[in-house]
Amino acid sequence: QKEVEQDPGPLSVPEGAIVSLNCTYSNSAFQYFMWYRQYSRKGPELLMYTYSSGNKEDGRFTAQVDKSSKYISLFIRDSQPSDSATYLCAMSINTGGFKTIFGAGTRLFVKA
């Protein structure tokens, strides 16, 4: 069993839809949870960074962490074609995240 499981998709939605992306994990020691966005032929770009359980909102993006269920989510409201990318969940035990574990990524297409 992988430490982090993420559905690879692809996920295709119409413009304006609410997108829900999810990951499950097995290691209860993870404390730091991240979502990265990766465009084709580019490096991962940090979107959201949360510590422990709870919600965090930044513009159209909301990250949720449920440590009791070992489940994290990223919601994108009013999705735009520019949101089309691969979304990677990531988690770490350490501050500084130098031993971060990544999900395989979910490919998202937002159709105009």
Next chain:
Amino acid sequence: NAGVTQTPKFQVLKTGQSMTLQCAQDMNHEYMSWYRQDPGMGLRLIHYSVGAGITDQGEVPNGYNVSRSTTEDFPLRLLSAAPSQTSVYFCASSSIDQPQHFGDGTRLSIL
């Protein structure tokens, strides 16, 4: 504001050749890491460093060496390239209060 810079962007090698992938960061981050990204497997940690002079192995270290003589630079060396090392390589840097920031990668093909 360059962030994390990786060179070269593309490289083709023959089996058995050696090469060094360069990574430099200008954010004064203590921590630096190297990952490889393969289809369906996500990012896998190769080696990491928690400061100048200190390195350690990640999940997939075989066939790779690293060193960290300065805070800014963290080169990755392929000792004897094999086709299984064909991948996209990403370098990242972070600090105790900053999660990882990534470079744009080196696409490496080994024939």
